[in-house]
Amino acid sequence: MARKDTSTHNSYKLSDSSFDRIESTNVLIIGNGPSAITLSFLLAGHWPxxxxxxxxxxxxxxxxxxxxxxxxxxxxxxxxxxxxxxxxxxxxxxxxxxxxxxxxxxxxxxxxxxxxxxxxxxxxxxxxxxxxxxxxxxxxxxxxxxxxxxxxxxRVDHIVIGSSESPGGIWHAIAKTCSSKLCSNSTTEMLTLSRRSLMQLPVLPIYDDENHQNDSDGELPSDNRVPYRVVANYYRRYVNHFGLDEFFHNHTRATLLDWDPIDQCFIVDASCRKSSSSNQRKYRVRYRAKRVVLAKGTSTMPRMLNIQGETFPFVLHSLTKLDVIIRQTQLLPCWRLPILSTSRTQSPDPILIVGSGLSAADALILLSQRCQRRPLRIIHLFRKSIRDRSLIFNQIATNDSNYPEYYQVFQKMKHSVQNNIHCLECLPHHHSPPSSTSSSKQLSLRFEYYQAYQECILSSIQTTANGHRTATLEFLNKNKSDSTLCCHCNRPINHQLTVRITFALILIGSSPQLDFVNENIRQRMARDSTAPIDHRLNPISIDPYTHECKDVPGLYALGPLVGDNFVRYVQGGALAAANHIYHDERNQNSNYGSIIIDSSNHSSLFDIDDS
Structure with a gap:
């Protein structure tokens, strides 16, 4: 397919002298998470x-x-x-x-x-x-x-760039959030959704780096979900173990992806940070690459509701920001909460949580565990029905054997939804009982009050003249009936409910951050060129057997960007891209020889010491 000149501006024509370093490579991989690590592993000559x-x-x-x-x-x-x-x-x-x-x-x-x-x-x-x-x-x-x-x-020449400080991408940020102290004398860690074996990359097993228990004998431990910290450290160790460090340029953030029609190559400009014992230096680098692989994931930019008041500073869109607030004592210790109430004796205004996914559940767990001395009041709303089969909890949390913490969240959601709706004036002020104890050692969910509203949306957020923060909740059409009454005072809720809040946590997923990609290229990447790229609503259009963008030859996309949302699946996307790159290279170079391997003439990775 002939390339089109996708450049409508002179970004790629910036003089090379404007950059501190110029590098050329065959393949440039943007992102340094599991997708990028697996692809680098394959391109380095490790073949399945x-x-x-x-x-x-x-x-x-x-x-x-x-x-x-x-x-x-x-x-x-x-x-x-x-x-x-x-x-x-x-x-x-x-x-x-x-x-x-x-x-x-x-x-x-x-x-x-x-x-x-x-x-x-x-x-x-x-x-x-x-x-x-x-x-x-x-x-x-x-x-x-x-x-x-x-x-x-x-081996295929390639470079991997990523903004995180070490290989593993967003996993390091998640691990940092989930490993925080809960109180003065205890610490707990949140576990991965997938079990240990499904978080592994090829060949090298995951083990707990504190206990030094290796799974190389093929036996998986009975408690086979692992803390995020262990997974993040594993990805860092994986790159070092197989000598892939030479390909990784960490602390490097892509600022531009464009096509140079003169040199017939992709141009990727990046901002880099290099830390030393004395200072931290920033510099600019330009990469010229025959092929570019987007392996950034989708966790970099939270999805927005685009409603009135969503940009207020007390409206948060990620667990990382919630953790920052807790660390800055804006939310913890709870007896110093900077939150509003109608009187000194009345309970503080609730925290509003929007969303029905695992991030919303993690927020509930986080708030419950970190605010045990004075439990919080929670209002939780979500668009789906509690019985919706697509609700993640109906798929993984039907019992407490595999995911006990999410089972507790789901039980609290179901119990609250099954109760009739309270109007704001009739919200109970007494402590809600803790969730039933499960086989897990994790703490039970405990709030002063928890109210869940199913099939409900957040329509606006306001601040009043007297300083109160309010949120307007709107029930969907299927819930609009004359029977929507407060279970305590029997007053109609009128299908809209305005509540006072302290903070709002809007956790409805994330979108890929691809603003560094030239607009014309970005439009040609998407299935619908008139809409922003979204991995659910408007994904990148790829050949599913090569992961090359259909309308942008030489540009590939991996992982959550194209619907492979679990680590167990991103490895296949890396294989598809590596396979296509290899065949393309072989067609241009007849010296590759026979394509059948005689296993006796090549080393096996199983002979490599895993220590």
């Missing part, structure tokens, strides 16, 4: 291989139709390869058994066609996940069916 001889007999162990389909396709693909036949096309007995086959050299479109996962992941993401975690969706814990070989002769 599949051998049909090592696959268990379908009649004995394969109970997954998708996995069986993948096995049949791989077996067919290997058997039909020309290298398994003589020059006349006749299959010899001595070479009739398929050899070890690298997925990097296979036709992923043929193998992954129409594969569908449970979460809407892309087909190659499903392919890689099924091979890495066979039958994981059926509750089984089986070893990976992939073998990994190290092929330094197939």
């Amino acid at each position: 291989c599949y051998s049909p001889e090592d696959f268990p007999s379908p009649n004995e162990n394969v109970t997954n139709a998708t996995l069986q389909n993948i096995h049949d396709r791989l077996l067919y693909h290997c058997a039909m390869d020309s290298c398994n036949h003589d020059e006349y096309g006749n299959q010899h007995e001595s070479i009739s058994k398929p050899k070890l086959r690298s997925l990097m050299e296979s036709d992923l479109r043929e193998i992954g066609e129409n594969l569908v996962g449970r979460t809407g992941a892309n087909p190659i993401s499903v392919l890689m996940d099924q091979l890495q975690h066979p039958n994981a969706d059926f509750g089984e814990r089986n070893p990976s069916m992939l073998k990994w070989t190290y092929r330094p002769d197939r």
